[in-house]
Amino acid sequence: MEKCKTFLAKxxxxxxxxxxGIIYWVWFWHLEKTVTGHYQIIHMAVDDVIPFCEVxxxxxxxxxxxxxxxxxxxxxxxKTDYYRTCVFLFTGMTIFLIVSxxxxxxxxxxxxxxxxxxxxxxxxxxxxxxxxxTNLWPSIHVYNSLGAHFAVMHNExxxxxxxxxxxxxxxxxxxxxxxxxxxxxxxxxxxxAFAMAAVMYAVVYRFDVVTAIHTVKTGREVNPEVxx
Numbered sequence: 001m002e003k004c005k006t007f008l009a010k011x012x013x014x015x016x017x018x019x020x021g022i023i024y025w026v027w028f029w030h031l032e033k034t035v036t037g038h039y040q041i042i043h044m045a046v047d048d049v050i051p052f053c054e055v056x057x058x059x060x061x062x063x064x065x066x067x068x069x070x071x072x073x074x075x076x077x078x079k080t081d082y083y084r085t086c087v088f089l090f091t092g093m094t095i096f097l098i099v100s101x102x103x104x105x106x107x108x109x110x111x112x113x114x115x116x117x118x119x120x121x122x123x124x125x126x127x128x129x130x131x132x133x134t135n136l137w138p139s140i141h142v143y144n145s146l147g148a149h150f151a152v153m154h155n156e157x158x159x160x161x162x163x164x165x166x167x168x169x170x171x172x173x174x175x176x177x178x179x180x181x182x183x184x185x186x187x188x189x190x191x192x193a194f195a196m197a198a199v200m201y202a203v204v205y206r207f208d209v210v211t212a213i214h215t216v217k218t219g220r221e222v223n224p225e226v227x228x
Contacts, residue, residue, distance in 0.1 A: 013082065014075050020090055027097050028135070031104075035134045039104035042137055042186045047109055050187070054120035056178035057127065063141050063175045070148040078155060080210060085151040088204045092143045092196055099137060106134035109183040124182050131184070139185045142193035145172040147200075154205060 071089070074082035099105075110133055114121040149172040152158045152165065159165055179185040203209050 011075065013079055017071065017075065017086060020086075024093055024097070027101075031097070031100050031135045032132055035100065035104040035106070036132070039106045039134055042105050042107050042188050043109075044187045046187050047107075047180070050180050052111060052115060052183060053181040054114075054116065054118070054124050056174070056181040057120050057123045058178075059171070059174035060127070060141070060178035060182055060184065061123075062171065063145060063178075066171050066175065067144045067148045070151050073158075074151060074155065077157070081151060081155050083210045084154070084204050084208075085147060087210060088147045088150065088200050089144055091200055091203075092138075092147065092193075093140060095196065096135075096138060096140050096143070100135040103137075104134065105137045106132070107136060107186050108133070109186065111183065127182070127184075133184075136185055137189050138192035138196050139179055139189040140193070141179050141185070142176050142190050143197050145175045146194070146197040148172065150197075150201060150205065 067089075071082070071085055074085055110128060114125065149168050152168040158168075176190060179190060180187060
């Protein structure tokens with residue numbers, strides 16, 4: 001019991017992650033159930049020339065592990081980087097929810113019949129059955145992938161390990177490409193996610209809002225804290 005109390009006290013900064021996760025998924029699934037018609041169609045001409053490539057369903061699903069592992073690693077190793085990443089991710093995800101609530105949106109890019117019959121097309125079909133083609137703008141798959149990669153590149157331990165930065169970049173790029181190759185998103189969703197990520201990068205990493213807030217609250221500067 002004492003060890004449990006010590007663990008909870010040491011990592012209590014993980015509580016906002018749990019609370020926000022619950023709020024996000026409740027809000028998102030409400031939108032998925034209610035936004036079924038009368039929504040703005042998102043489409044760009046380039047969407048029609050991008051081929052369907054079912055193998056990209058693999059990196060699309062790997063997004064869940066990529067983002068989760070990055071956030072959890074920072075939660076247990078570096079509180080400051082963890083807060084920066086949470087500010088980046090939570091802000092973008094909240095903007096996405098507000099946009100989806102005020103301006104319901106969707107696309108009509110999905111194929112009526114699969115061009116091939118293989119395990120990957122079956123995985124895509126399963127994804128399409130559970131995930132509606134609505135609430136897409138901007139793409140959280142793209143935005144959070146960029147956020148996870150930024151987190152990796154700004155963490156001294158991860159950025160300094162051979163192969164980790166390249167692997168992170170490869171993962172982020174493959175996930176971003178997957179969103180259009182399996183017809184989950186329009187290129188417009190991708191571009192707007194990049195734009196939002198650029199703004200939040202400046203806020204979180206250039207202006208370092210986390211350090212600024214801590215300085216205002218405590219009256220002293222903070223050094224990145226590594227939790228052993």
